[in-house]
Amino acid sequence: MKRAFNFNAGPAALPLEVLQAAQVELLNYNGTGMSIMELSHRSKDYEIVHNHAQELLYKLLEIPENYQILFLQGGASLQFTMVPMNLLSADKTANYILTGSWSEKALTEAERLGNTKIGGSSKAGKYSYIPELAELDIEQGQAYVHITSNNTIYGTQWQQFPDTKAVPLIADMSSDILSRRINVSKFGLIYAGAQKNLGPSGVTVVIIRKDLLEWTQDSVPTMLKYTTHAEKNSLFNTPPTFSIYILDKVLAWVEGNGGVEAINKQNQFKAEMLYDVIDNSSGFYRGHAEKDSRSIMNVTFNLPSKELEESFLAQAKAEGFVGLGGHRSIGGCRASIYNAVPVEACEALRDFMLAFRDKN
Numbered sequence: 001m002k003r004a005f006n007f008n009a010g011p012a013a014l015p016l017e018v019l020q021a022a023q024v025e026l027l028n029y030n031g032t033g034m035s036i037m038e039l040s041h042r043s044k045d046y047e048i049v050h051n052h053a054q055e056l057l058y059k060l061l062e063i064p065e066n067y068q069i070l071f072l073q074g075g076a077s078l079q080f081t082m083v084p085m086n087l088l089s090a091d092k093t094a095n096y097i098l099t100g101s102w103s104e105k106a107l108t109e110a111e112r113l114g115n116t117k118i119g120g121s122s123k124a125g126k127y128s129y130i131p132e133l134a135e136l137d138i139e140q141g142q143a144y145v146h147i148t149s150n151n152t153i154y155g156t157q158w159q160q161f162p163d164t165k166a167v168p169l170i171a172d173m174s175s176d177i178l179s180r181r182i183n184v185s186k187f188g189l190i191y192a193g194a195q196k197n198l199g200p201s202g203v204t205v206v207i208i209r210k211d212l213l214e215w216t217q218d219s220v221p222t223m224l225k226y227t228t229h230a231e232k233n234s235l236f237n238t239p240p241t242f243s244i245y246i247l248d249k250v251l252a253w254v255e256g257n258g259g260v261e262a263i264n265k266q267n268q269f270k271a272e273m274l275y276d277v278i279d280n281s282s283g284f285y286r287g288h289a290e291k292d293s294r295s296i297m298n299v300t301f302n303l304p305s306k307e308l309e310e311s312f313l314a315q316a317k318a319e320g321f322v323g324l325g326g327h328r329s330i331g332g333c334r335a336s337i338y339n340a341v342p343v344e345a346c347e348a349l350r351d352f353m354l355a356f357r358d359k360n
């Protein structure tokens with residue numbers, strides 16, 4: 001069997017070892033005579049997986065004890081709503097830093113629910129960079145500051161995070177969680193849809209500082225309150241058990257590969273390999289992101305013409321590369337090289353890019 005060179009932006013490549021382990025257990029999980037999908041979410045067998053995934057996440061991301069992990073549904077998109085619903089009160093303002101379409105979408109939902117302001121934006125620069133930290137307009141007394149740590153569509157990534165002091169910093173880390181070490185204690189809340197670095201779609205991980213759980217007004221609907229899920233260890237209702245099971249296996253895979261620091265080294269190696277091709281192509285490949293804002297997860301680039309881009313994508317497809325088209329909103333090309341994309345896939349893409357440039 002030939003596996004594709006999968007550069008999808010999400011859902012994205014999963015570690016082969018994880019898929020194989022799930023395949024072996026698919027019909028008979030741990031001697032239960034059924035698959036994990038058929039087990040009760042109240043069963044001991046499932047509970048062990050559910051808690052183990054949390055333990056691994058605490059360990060791998062070095063999450064302090066005053067944070068709680070939640071497994072929610074509704075994707076990162078529901079967090080665009082849940083964050084302001086739980087944390088934005090009528091007397092306060094939520095501060096959104098715009099670095100791409102996902103930050104804009106997060107802002108739009110907050111605008112429906114309360115007062116907002118834009119404390120920084122690179123929109124005028126076509127979201128090709130992350131604003132300077134010193135230029136951000138952050139005021140004490142604001143409800144929170146919201147950022148998107150990695151901009152999946154534009155291929156930019158925050159290299160450092162702002163010090164928001166007493167104002168909770170909230171980050172959408174959907175496309176770079178677990179790709180590098182972060183200091184969780186700098187954040188009030190982190191959220192991420194699983195389908196890039198964590199596992200399959202269906203589960204959204206929320207890491208919330210426990211004191212923020214007390215901010216929620218009683219009027220917030222039950223399922224949209226963080227406290228509902230926090231009080232019941234994310235088992236208030238039926239969680240996406242299969243997604244959490246795969247998440248657990250992906251986390252074990254990260255641990256087995258040396259943890260986040262080792263994965264980060266490999267991510268940098270893979271990203272540099274592709275950025276080197278772009279930088280040494282005499283302008284044939286044009287990176288969208290400015291160099292100091294480049295993402296190690298999504299490498300975005302254009303070719304000299306639409307025709308060449310089309311032919312690049314068509315030939316790449318014919319050679320077994322999947323997912324290299326840019327997001328439908330901006331076009332161009334994008335290679336998403338999340339944790340589970342093997343070095344060999346990046347090497348194959350590098351070689352393809354070099355050969356394509358030589359021919360054209």
Ligand code: PMP
Nearest residue numbers: 075076077102152172174175193
């Ligand atoms: N935020 C970011 C940074 C994303 O990349 C995505 C999805 N590509 C989303 C949010 C939306 O995630 P979901 O589809 O899980 O709602």
